[in-house]
Structure formats: C-alpha cells, structure tokens
Amino acid sequence: MTDGVVERTRPRDRILETAQDMFHKHGIKGVGVDAITEAAGTNKMTLYRHFESKDELIIECLRATAAKAARIWDEFEAAHPGDKLAQLHAWVQKASEMLSADCRGCDMANAAVELSETDHPARRVIKELKEAQREKLVALCRDAGVGQAELLADTLSLLLEGARVSMQSVGAEGPSAQFVRMAEGLIASFRAR
Amino acid sequence: MTDGVVERTRPRDRILETAQDMFHKHGIKGVGVDAITEAAGTNKMTLYRHFESKDELIIECLRATAAKAARIWDEFEAAHPGDKLAQLHAWVQKASEMLSADCRGCDMANAAVELSETDHPARRVIKELKEAQREKLVALCRDAGVGQAELLADTLSLLLEGARVSMQSVGAEGPSAQFVRMAEGLIASFRAR
DNA sequence: CTAGGGTGTTACCGGTCTGTAACTTCCAGA
DNA sequence: TCTGGAAGTTACAGACCGGTAACACCCTAG
Numbered sequence: 001m002t003d004g005v006v007e008r009t010r011p012r013d014r015i016l017e018t019a020q021d022m023f024h025k026h027g028i029k030g031v032g033v034d035a036i037t038e039a040a041g042t043n044k045m046t047l048y049r050h051f052e053s054k055d056e057l058i059i060e061c062l063r064a065t066a067a068k069a070a071r072i073w074d075e076f077e078a079a080h081p082g083d084k085l086a087q088l089h090a091w092v093q094k095a096s097e098m099l100s101a102d103c104r105g106c107d108m109a110n111a112a113v114e115l116s117e118t119d120h121p122a123r124r125v126i127k128e129l130k131e132a133q134r135e136k137l138v139a140l141c142r143d144a145g146v147g148q149a150e151l152l153a154d155t156l157s158l159l160l161e162g163a164r165v166s167m168q169s170v171g172a173e174g175p176s177a178q179f180v181r182m183a184e185g186l187i188a189s190f191r192a193r
Numbered sequence: 194m195t196d197g198v199v200e201r202t203r204p205r206d207r208i209l210e211t212a213q214d215m216f217h218k219h220g221i222k223g224v225g226v227d228a229i230t231e232a233a234g235t236n237k238m239t240l241y242r243h244f245e246s247k248d249e250l251i252i253e254c255l256r257a258t259a260a261k262a263a264r265i266w267d268e269f270e271a272a273h274p275g276d277k278l279a280q281l282h283a284w285v286q287k288a289s290e291m292l293s294a295d296c297r298g299c300d301m302a303n304a305a306v307e308l309s310e311t312d313h314p315a316r317r318v319i320k321e322l323k324e325a326q327r328e329k330l331v332a333l334c335r336d337a338g339v340g341q342a343e344l345l346a347d348t349l350s351l352l353l354e355g356a357r358v359s360m361q362s363v364g365a366e367g368p369s370a371q372f373v374r375m376a377e378g379l380i381a382s383f384r385a386r
Numbered sequence: 387c388t389a390g391g392g393t394g395t396t397a398c399c400g401g402t403c404t405g406t407a408a409c410t411t412c413c414a415g416a
Numbered sequence: 417t418c419t420g421g422a423a424g425t426t427a428c429a430g431a432c433c434g435g436t437a438a439c440a441c442c443c444t445a446g
Binding site for chain 2: 402403404405406407
C-alpha cells in the first residue's frame, strides 16, 4: 500500500533505503527497528541477519547517504568539465536547493547531535565522512584559483551547516534564506584578494 | 556524594538545573526523568508535581537556558558601555570561547534536531527564543554602524550555528577552529562598505 | 525432484520509558 | 503543640525498545 520500496529488491536493500529515509525524517532515536522493518515490508529477524545491530545499521545508512552526496560532485564535473569555478557556483546553488521548507538537515550532523556518547561507533565514521567532504571542498576552492582556499572552504562549510540547523529551529524564512547571497559574497570577496 | 546540586535549594530549582545540565550533555531523548530526579536528589513524584510532563520540563529548561544567554548580553553592555562595536567584538570573542573541546552545541538547536515532530510543543518556543536572539544581534550590528546589519547578523548567526554543530561531528580542530578569523573578517568587510 | 539457503512468523526476554496511585514522613507556621 | 502542605517512598501500569529462539515456508540451483 503505502510502502513503495517493497518491489522486487532484496530485503537488505529495502531495509537500508527505508532506514535512511526514516532516520532522516524522524531521527535515529525516534525510530525503532520494528518500524523500519514494517515499512520496508519485511521483519526484524531478516534485519538482524543482515546487520549485526542497530548501531551497525546506522553506520551503513550514514555511509550510503555520504555515497549519494558524493555522486552529486560527479554531476558538477559533468555539467562544467574542467571549469572548477563554475563547479563551485554549482555547489552553492545545489546547497541552497537543499534548504527547502521541510529540510531536516544533514544526516551526519544530526546523528552527531543525537548520539551524544563520545564512544559511539558511529562517531568516528561521521568524522571520517565529514573530513572527506571537507577535503573535497577545499580542493574545489583551490582548483578554482581562490587564495586561502582552506579558509573559504571552511567558511562555506560552516555557513551551510549553520543554515541547515537554523532551518530546523527557526524555519526557512530565517537567516538561512540569505545563504546564496552570503556564499556568493564570500567567493567574490576571496577572489578579489 | 556526586550530586552537587542537592544543597538547601528547592526541589523544583534543583530539578530544573539538573535537567538543563543533563539534557545538554546527553541529549533530551538520552535522559529519562528517573535519572534527572535521582541526580537532583529527589524523586519522580516531586518532579511531576512541579512539571505536568517531560515536555513541559524541556520547555522550562530551554527558557532557563535562553535567560542565562540573555544575561551575557548585559555583561557586554557593562564591559563596554555605549560602545556597540566593542560589544560586537566581545560577542565574537565570547562565541569562540563557547567552542571549547567538549562543546555540545546550542541546546535549542540540538532540541530542534532531536524533537523532529513538527507539532512538538517545544518547537514554537525554540523558534520564539531563537528569533529574539536574532533580533538582538541585528540591533547590535545596526547600532555598531554597520551597513546591511541584518545580513551581517544573519551571516554571523549561521557561522556560529555551523561552528557549534561542526564541533560535534568533526571536533574542535575542524572548520570551527577558524571561527574568530571568519567573523572578524566579515565584520571588517561589512564595515568597509 | 530434492536439498538448502534466504525469508517470514510468532513468541519471548530483559530492560527502559513516561506517568500515576497510595501512603508515609517531615517541617514550618499558627 | 497541633495542623496542613510539601516532599519522599514504594509499587505499579502500559507501552516501547533492541535483540534472540524456534520453526515453517518458498524458491531456486543442482
């Protein structure tokens, strides 16, 4: 009925995709494994045959989400081959599009907030994935010919991270509405030096 | 023994203070009312005589935290009476000090992430408190003689919000380490126009 | 046709959660 | 000294949680 993911895919894939969606919408601690398996059209035993624990499932979801995000970078390269500055502007554009009205923020950042135990197994994965994203943006800024590429990349990172969390507390009409203006202003300012 | 808040204060005050601390450290969904009352040196019945539900306690905690934050603004005025630009720099300084190694971020933003249900009673409170903070920063920027005060205030807001969530995912050595440089650069840039 | 692995089903374990009931204890103020 | 309200205590309800055991099923590869 309302499932949508039940089709002829393997249970493991359905669980992974459903869990990603539900973790994103309702938060990690807001979703139980029972609810995930039911929405995925399967059952708890099958989940535990493929994932040794809920924590393991969380980690796999984060990896899958990061992999999806990484694919977007390929689109930038495909749309503007070799033109790194255009790709940087495309990044700003894409980022602003993710700030839609019902934005629930970055899954990795949200997970870091929810999983407050410093020794939670997902934390090191989050750190790794976030650092990889950071290096990508730094490289893009550098290849776009910007001086102080690290500083620009870090500033843009914080702006986006802040916009995504700000949306959840004050909504889309808050400070995050000005994200494109801020980001483009920063890029212009850094390029002028 | 390890309590520290037990003293001769009223149970309601001890519960409120303890709950603020524990919600901040472990997250809202990561702390049960039993744990709060035990740490506060009281019991569950007393909690429910003073707060009609956990949600109500959450809201009171957020209000108390916001009230504490508001008091910091008075310190700025006391330290630099009438000098709004100096107060703005003091804000940057104070903000960066909050980005210490074990920073757990903004309680309101964290709550917004954790309480994903859009109709949760705490959500409207979070929005109100965050909007009040925003207006304060806008007024400070304007009174400091900055053109486009709203844009500067919103940019600084997003930067800080981003820095606080970034700390939780990648740690203090990540992008948030450059917060002061970014903020001061922005202020200088806006003032130059 | 048959064997076996992936899957579904049901029931259960021990623990935790919010919230309540009924009763006792304590202490301050009259 | 008496009294009334605040606070503590114990027990419990009802729900949900992550995770497991035992068993039935079905479909495909040989």
